[in-house]
Amino acid sequence: MLVMKNYPVNQKVLDEQRAIVASFCHDAHVDINIGYSNTVIVAYMGTEKFVFRFSKDIINRRLLKQEQEVCRELQNKTSFAIPDIKLLEQNGHLFTMHKFIEGETLNNFNKKGMTQQQYMNFCRDCINFIQESRNIHPKDFPQDTQSGIFTQIETLLDTFHIQKNEELFALTKELENQEFHFIHGDFNANNIILKEDGHIHGIIDFNMSGFSNYHFDLSKLIGYLDDNQTTILLREFHKCTGDEVSPALLEKIRCLRMMQEKNIITGELYQQNNIQFAAGHKYEANLI
Numbered sequence: 001m002l003v004m005k006n007y008p009v010n011q012k013v014l015d016e017q018r019a020i021v022a023s024f025c026h027d028a029h030v031d032i033n034i035g036y037s038n039t040v041i042v043a044y045m046g047t048e049k050f051v052f053r054f055s056k057d058i059i060n061r062r063l064l065k066q067e068q069e070v071c072r073e074l075q076n077k078t079s080f081a082i083p084d085i086k087l088l089e090q091n092g093h094l095f096t097m098h099k100f101i102e103g104e105t106l107n108n109f110n111k112k113g114m115t116q117q118q119y120m121n122f123c124r125d126c127i128n129f130i131q132e133s134r135n136i137h138p139k140d141f142p143q144d145t146q147s148g149i150f151t152q153i154e155t156l157l158d159t160f161h162i163q164k165n166e167e168l169f170a171l172t173k174e175l176e177n178q179e180f181h182f183i184h185g186d187f188n189a190n191n192i193i194l195k196e197d198g199h200i201h202g203i204i205d206f207n208m209s210g211f212s213n214y215h216f217d218l219s220k221l222i223g224y225l226d227d228n229q230t231t232i233l234l235r236e237f238h239k240c241t242g243d244e245v246s247p248a249l250l251e252k253i254r255c256l257r258m259m260q261e262k263n264i265i266t267g268e269l270y271q272q273n274n275i276q277f278a279a280g281h282k283y284e285a286n287l288i
Contacts, residue, residue, distance in 0.1 A: 009034050009039060009056070014032070014034075014039065016091060016093065017039060017041065017052075017054050017093060017095070018030065018032075018041065020052070020090050020091065020093060020095065021041050021043050021052050023090075024043070024050070024052075024097065025043040025045050025050055026045075027045075028043040028044055028045045028050075029043070029044045030042060030043050030044070031044075036056075037055070037056055037057075037059075037060040037063070037207075038053045038054060038055055038056060038060055038064075038207075039053070039054045039056065040052070040053050040054075041053075041054070042100060048099070048100075049099070049100035049102075050097060050098070050099060050100060051083070051096075051097070051098055051099075051100050052095055052096070052097050053095060053096045054093055054094070054095040055094050055095070060207075061094045063207040063208070064087065064094060064095070064096050064207065065087060065094075066207060066209075067085060067096065067205075067206045067207040067209070068085040068086070068087040068096055070206045070209050071083050071084070071085045071206055072085070073140070074136075074206070077132065077135075077136055077140070078129060078132045078133075078203075079128060079129075079132065080125070080129060080200050080201065080202050080203055081101050081193075081201055081202030081203075082202065082203065082206075083098040083099075083101065083202075083204055083206075084098055084099065085097070085098045086098065101193050101201060101202035101204060102193075102201065103193040103194050103195055103201040103202065104193070104194055105189060105190050105191075105192065105193060105194070106122065106189040106190075106192045106194060106224070107188075107189035107190050107224070109122075109194055109198070110189065110224075114198060115198075117197075117198065118194075118197060118198025119198060119229065119232065120198070120232075120236070121197055121198035121199045122192075122194060122198045122199070122200065123232060123233050123236040123237075124236060124240065125199050125200035126192070126200065126221065126233070127233075127236060127237050127240045127241065128240070129200065129203065130214075130217055130218060131240070131241065133181060133182045133183060133184070133217065134181045134182075134214055135181075136181065136182035137181065137182070137211075138211055140182075181211065181212070181213075181214050182209070182210075182211055183209060183210060183211065183212045183213075183216045183217050184203065184206060184208075184209055184217050184220075185206070185207075185208030185209045185210055185212075185216070185217075185220075186205055186207075186208040186209075186220065187203075187217035187218075187220045187221050188220060188221065188223070188224050189221075189224035189225075190205075191203060191204050191205040192221075213252075213256070215249070215252060215253060215256065216256060218233075218237065218253065219252075219253040219256035219257050220256075220257075221233075222253060222257065223257055
């Protein structure tokens with residue numbers, strides 16, 4: 001059993017969650033990963049594996065529901081495996097359940113070392129996913145799903161205005177006028193599942209997804225790559241999309257990285273500052 005020490009959890013609650021998993025997967029061996037916002041339990045039953053994610057607070061209950069709705073809508077809108085999530089509640093615990101998507105994370109591949117061909121396969125699939133996401137618009141989702149998905153840029157605008165970060169505020173004002181596209185929101189090396197040849201098998205963890213600038217996921221991913229990998233990725237991005245990798249684009253990516261590094265759009269900031277989401281994409285905030 002693996003328990004991350006950085007995020008303690010009540011042992012009674014954890015025992016209740018393990019009992020719920022056991023009711024679905026009898027006699028299964030489990031790995032437990034306690035994160036900031038959720039407790040994730042992977043249950044092994046012979047050759048089958050299932051992922052259970054339990055919310056730790058009210059905000060993350062909402063995000064679990066959002067992720068289930070988003071993944072349902074994405075099933076026929078991307079070339080890659082997306083978790084087929086069931087949203088369940090038992091004994092006061094809200095949780096999701098889905099079959100484990102087989103493969104290795106990009107993070108594990110990087111630790112072992114990727115061949116040039118594996119990395120090229122990854123780059124092209126990654127850009128393909130970003131391009132497919134670019135074709136997904138809010139209108140593609142039912143109204144009830146739209147109302148649960150927050151708009152990243154609105155959050156950033158209000159936050160930076162309050163924090164008086166003029167450089168980032170100017171950027172978000174510029175982005176505000178651009179067309180929104182679907183973004184994963186947490187497109188990092190632990191959420192991209194690869195096959196042995198480096199091709200992407202599936203993409204997981206959509207609980208931070210929303211509608212934002214087209215380059216958001218690209219900038220998020222770059223934070224997990226070294227300089228050489230970034231150069232190759234941007235070169236392939238230009239080849240596949242025709243978008244010039246200009247100084248202006250690099251500056252936009254740099255600023256988006258600054259936003260992400262400041263945890264502006266994470267649940268951590270929402271919880272610290274008592275942000276209460278209202279209907280639709282608007283919210284009321286009492287920021288410190």
